[in-house]
Amino acid sequence: MATLGFIGSGNIGTRLARLAIAAGIDVVLSNSRGPETLAQTVAELGERARAATPEEAARAGDWVVVSVPLAAYRQLPAAALAGKVVLDTINYYPSRDGDFEELDSGKTTTSELVQRHLSGARLVKAFNNITDGHIPALARPTGAADRSALPIAGDDPEARTSAAALIDRLGFDAVDAGPLTESWRFEPDTAAYVTPYSADPEALNAAKATMAEEVRSSGSFRTRPPVDPGAPLSADRLRTLLAETPRVLTADRVLR
Numbered sequence: 001m002a003t004l005g006f007i008g009s010g011n012i013g014t015r016l017a018r019l020a021i022a023a024g025i026d027v028v029l030s031n032s033r034g035p036e037t038l039a040q041t042v043a044e045l046g047e048r049a050r051a052a053t054p055e056e057a058a059r060a061g062d063w064v065v066v067s068v069p070l071a072a073y074r075q076l077p078a079a080a081l082a083g084k085v086v087l088d089t090i091n092y093y094p095s096r097d098g099d100f101e102e103l104d105s106g107k108t109t110t111s112e113l114v115q116r117h118l119s120g121a122r123l124v125k126a127f128n129n130i131t132d133g134h135i136p137a138l139a140r141p142t143g144a145a146d147r148s149a150l151p152i153a154g155d156d157p158e159a160r161t162s163a164a165a166l167i168d169r170l171g172f173d174a175v176d177a178g179p180l181t182e183s184w185r186f187e188p189d190t191a192a193y194v195t196p197y198s199a200d201p202e203a204l205n206a207a208k209a210t211m212a213e214e215v216r217s218s219g220s221f222r223t224r225p226p227v228d229p230g231a232p233l234s235a236d237r238l239r240t241l242l243a244e245t246p247r248v249l250t251a252d253r254v255l256r
Contacts, residue, residue, distance in 0.1 A: 001026055004166070005061025007054045007076060008068040009038055011132035012089055014045075016065060019139055019170040021048045030057035032068075032075070055080040063087060063166050065127070066114070071097040073114050082120030085159045087166070089127045090114060091188055095215045106249045111153065111183045122159035125183040126152045126167065126174075129190075134197045137230035139171025149173040149235035151192060151242060153183035175238045184247055191245040192238060199231045 004020045006013040009029040017027040026048045029038050035051035042049045058064050058080035066076055067089040092103050092110045102108045115123040127135070129151060140147040150172045154160045164174035177185055186192040198204045203226050210223045 002062050003028060003060050005057035005059075005064040006030060007057055007064060007066045008032075008089075009041065010067060012067045012127060012135070013065060014041060015132045015135040016127065016170065017045055017049060018136065021045060023169040023171075025169065026050075028052050028057040028060040030054045032072070058084065063163065065089060067127075069097055070100070070110060070113075074117055076114070076118060078118050078120065081118050084121050085162045086118060086121045086123045087126045087163055088114050088123050091128050093188070104249065106184075106247065109180055109183045110187060111180045115155070115180060122154065122156040123180065124152050124154035124156075124159050124163040125177075125180065125186075126150060126163055129186040129193045130197050131194055131225065131228075133225075133228065134230040137228075138197060138232060140232075141171070142168055146232040147171075147173055148197065148230075148233045149175050149238045151175045151177045151186040151238060153177040153180055153185075155179045173235050175235050175242065177242055185242045185245055189248040191241040196233045196237070196241060197230055199229050200226065204228060 003026045005028045006017060007030055009031045013029065017029060020027050029041060029049060029051050030053055031038060035053060038051035042051050052060065055077045058077050061084060063085045064081060065087045070090050070092050073090060088111050090110055092100065102113065103110060111123055111125040127150065138148040150167060152160055152163055152174050160176055167174045177183065195201045195204060207223055207225045214222060
């Protein structure tokens, strides 16, 4: 029986866990606060779910999703993740994570930074360019005409193939963007990030602008993105967005 481990069980993690269970995959959830804090989530997910420590979730998973703030990436259990296909959902938000000069200058990408720490793992950037609400809204069976595509990037071709197979089971097509050096193409402030999956991009962008201003002025935000049913993004359209997006290098990006 296939198992999907989670290190970080917030909105992204729990949405993916639901899709995994629906696809017949067992899930092992973990967070930084201890398995007992996930009791309600596990009860809601049912018998295919259990809670564990991050090290236990890492060892249990045939694949492992890491979904933690970038500032906490050094806390990921490198030894337990060695040899694993790790799906990295982490994005860089300076207002939340602090400044990383290597990222601001374009010397490296977020996932290359995480891969450096997880030197024995086979990292694949995935699920970082879509909102948690759009994950269940846009998941479709294989072959559906309105299926959406998600980009992936990784240095290990076999790991990318494995991640693509998992993503297919979860309800999405995968578009291979190449090695981790290309993963910037679907990070924040790029054409493939969040907006193309929205049914009302103007409302979403207006909310994002308001949130950005709130963070600049007060360090936090009160506005929430509007509830959006999502709009399918085809693989062909995603490939075009990935190819055409310019690289944005800035030290003052804020949470979007």
